[in-house]
Each structure stands twice: as C-alpha cells, then as structure tokens.
Amino acid sequence: MKKLLPTSTAGSLPKPSWLAQPETLWSPWKLEGEELLEGKQDALRLSLFEQQQAGIDIVSDGEQTRQHFVTTFIENLSGVDFAKREVVRIRNRYDASVPTVVGAVERRKPVFIEDAKYLRQQTTQPIKWALPGPMTMIDTLYDDHYKSREKLAWEFAGILNQEARELEAAGVDIIQFDEPAFNVFFDEVNDWGVAALERAIEGLRCETAVHICYGYGIKANTDWKQTLGSEWRQYEEAFPKLQKSKIDIVSLECHNSRVPLELIELIRGKKVMVGAIDVATNAVETPEEVAQTLRKALQFVATDKLYPCTNCGMAPLSRRVARGKLNALSAGADIVRRELQG
Structure with missing residues (x-):
C-alpha cells in the first residue's frame, strides 16, 4: 500500500562546511579537481542520510553538487558567456550581475545525469530531482542573441526536455521544475510560460512537478514579501492554467x-x-504547527494527493536548523497520518 502523505523537500539542503561556505547562496567550492568530485559525492550521501534519519519519504540530492539551482545548469550549456556580465533585475526584485546569452543555446552533454545515477545507487526510496524551469532560467540571464524572452524560453524548454528524459532513464521518479518566476510575470505565464513548461515535460512517463514559491529566505525576498499586503494571491494567476496542464504535482509555499x-x-x-x-x-517548527498547516490544506486537497514539503530550498540555513525542520516535517505529517487512519 502506498504511504499516505509522503514527505519531501523542495530541493536544496545546506552544504557541509568543508565543501562550501555555510549559510551562503552562490558559495564558492572549497575543494577542486578530483577532491571536489569526491567531496560532492560525500556531501550527497550525507544529505541523503540526513533526509533518511529524519524520515523523509521522497528523497533528493539536496542539490549538493551544484552551486546554485539555476546557474549550475546554465554553466553547462553553450551560447552563454559567463565572463561577459550585465546587471539585470531578477524577478523584479533585486539587481544581480548575470551572464550573457551570446549565441544559440545548446546542451552538448548531460548535466546532472551522473549525479542522479549516483543518488539512485544509494537508495531504493523514490527520488525527486529539481531542474530550473524555462521562465526562471531566462530571468537569470542577459539575452543579447534571441532578443525575445519567449524564444529563449522555448529553446531552454527543449534543452530541459533532453535532460529530463535522461534523468528519467537514470531512475528518477519525480522531476521537478523550479519556477519562482511564475509568481511574478503573470501575463507571460499565461501567454507561453505554462506551454513552455509542458514542452519541457514532453514524453516523460515519470511524475512531473512544478515548484512555485516566494523565494529563499534572503533579504531581497523577505523585503518583497512585506510589500504584498495582507493576502498573497499570486497563485490565483497561474493555477487555472496549471490545473489544465499535464503537470502532475504543484509544489507551493503555505x-x-x-x-x-x-x-x-x-x-x-x-x-x-x-x-x-x-x-x-x-x-524550527513544532510538529503540531506542521500538522496545523496540513490539516488546513486537507480542506482543499484529497488525502491521497497531499505531499507535505518545505516552502522552498534550505541552502541558506545552518545544517542544525535544517535538520530540525526536516524532523518537524516528518513528525507533523505523522500526526496527521495517524488522525486520518484513526
């Protein structure tokens, strides 16, 4: 029998201090060459172990082998110049110096496939793998080639589809696309954003998810949240279109x-x-606080369709805090599971 309320995380977990600077986004690696390769695999196993210790049901790599959830994928594509940088406004919230698209973007080699195979070898549990979504990818670049957000998004969607098909073949059970940009560019979401996402999942037989949140707990995001008023209704814009889409799972912040x-x-x-x-x-949440959120959600989601999760990635947190939060997630889901099974 399939487990009720299977738990998972949105993606990233903190990296060990010997691999990268703790509690920092875009943190540079502390190792290089062969040592870095080995260090990343060690961190992946450690991250998996911490999820298992906490009782997480659908596990991930904790994004241990990537510096950042978007740019690590882009770094492996041709047509993007990381030395040629421009300052752009990311998700209409903060300025960042980003690489430039200088030619046709192409995926010349698999990006995460070896990492996914490695994770698959370590566990028999269902595994989830996160990829950046097309719209969030274009929002993290300066485009000097296509001169059209939509055109570039379609290019990325095709590239993501190649990667996703190979991840599925490597044994990944759920492929998740991170699209925080869906909470910002509503017209684009409805004009071509959801369609580009469907292009990215074309032909996949494994389950697919889209993760839409209000971002990591960094200052630019928390400041933005202060401007959103007493009710955050951004989801209202994308959800009707997503409801009709072929995406299986929607991951959101509650x-x-x-x-x-x-x-x-x-x-x-x-x-x-x-x-x-x-x-x-x-x-760190108490199990009861987690249970409260899940009980509220169950008014609108069938019990066999609810997957307790984190609001977003936990890369910027300390490992101790992240561990506490994973334990709380598991324990809170357990409380509600017992109530449902009565």
Whole structure:
C-alpha cells in the first residue's frame, strides 16, 4: 500500500562546511579537481542520510553538487558567456550581475545525469530531482542573441526536455521544475510560460512537478514579501492554467505565508506538495504547527494527493536548523497520518 502523505523537500539542503561556505547562496567550492568530485559525492550521501534519519519519504540530492539551482545548469550549456556580465533585475526584485546569452543555446552533454545515477545507487526510496524551469532560467540571464524572452524560453524548454528524459532513464521518479518566476510575470505565464513548461515535460512517463514559491529566505525576498499586503494571491494567476496542464504535482509555499489556502482549490485534481516548513526563519517548527498547516490544506486537497514539503530550498540555513525542520516535517505529517487512519 502506498504511504499516505509522503514527505519531501523542495530541493536544496545546506552544504557541509568543508565543501562550501555555510549559510551562503552562490558559495564558492572549497575543494577542486578530483577532491571536489569526491567531496560532492560525500556531501550527497550525507544529505541523503540526513533526509533518511529524519524520515523523509521522497528523497533528493539536496542539490549538493551544484552551486546554485539555476546557474549550475546554465554553466553547462553553450551560447552563454559567463565572463561577459550585465546587471539585470531578477524577478523584479533585486539587481544581480548575470551572464550573457551570446549565441544559440545548446546542451552538448548531460548535466546532472551522473549525479542522479549516483543518488539512485544509494537508495531504493523514490527520488525527486529539481531542474530550473524555462521562465526562471531566462530571468537569470542577459539575452543579447534571441532578443525575445519567449524564444529563449522555448529553446531552454527543449534543452530541459533532453535532460529530463535522461534523468528519467537514470531512475528518477519525480522531476521537478523550479519556477519562482511564475509568481511574478503573470501575463507571460499565461501567454507561453505554462506551454513552455509542458514542452519541457514532453514524453516523460515519470511524475512531473512544478515548484512555485516566494523565494529563499534572503533579504531581497523577505523585503518583497512585506510589500504584498495582507493576502498573497499570486497563485490565483497561474493555477487555472496549471490545473489544465499535464503537470502532475504543484509544489507551493503555505506555512507562515499569507497565501489564502483556498487558492489550492484552483488546482483541484492535481497532487499538491504543501509547504509546511518556513525556510525564511531559523525558528524550527513544532510538529503540531506542521500538522496545523496540513490539516488546513486537507480542506482543499484529497488525502491521497497531499505531499507535505518545505516552502522552498534550505541552502541558506545552518545544517542544525535544517535538520530540525526536516524532523518537524516528518513528525507533523505523522500526526496527521495517524488522525486520518484513526
């Protein structure tokens, strides 16, 4: 029998201090060459172990082998010049110096396939792998070639599809596309964003997910949240289109956010990864707080379609805090599971 309320994380977990600077995004590697390769694999196994210790059901690589959830993928493509940088506004929130698209973007070799095979060898549990979504990828670049966000997004969608098919062949059970940009560029989401996402999942037989959140707990994001008023209704814009899409699972931020949970009604029929852990605070939730969020969500999601999860990645947190949060997620899901099985 399939487990009720299977838990998972949105993706990233903190890296060990011997691999990269702790509690920092874009943290440079402390090792190089063969040592780095081995260090990344050690960190992946450690991350997996911590998820298993906490009782997480659907495990991931904790994104231990990548510096950043978007750029590590882009670094492996041709047509992008990392030395030629421009300052752009990311998700209409903060300025960042980003690489430039100088020619046709192509994937000349697999990016994460070896890492995924390595994770698959370590466990018999279901595994989830996160990739950046097409719209979030274009939002992290300066485009000097296509001169069209939509054209570049379609190029990326095709490239992501190649990678996703190989991840599926490597034994990945759920492929998740991270699309925080879906919470910002509503017209684009509806004009071509969801369609580009469907292009990225074309032909896949494994389960597919899209993760839409309000970002890591970094200052630019927490400042932006302060401007959103008493109700965050951004999901209202993308959900109707996603509900009709071929995506199997929608992963969203709920805990400690001002998202009215009834918006989940708009994706009725989809599986929902409900963010029951706030990643923008060092305070570790109690199992009961997690259970409260899940109980509220169950008013709008069928019990066999609810997957307790974290709001977003936990890369910027300390390992101790992340460990505490994973334990709370598991324990909270367990409380609700017992209530449901009565």
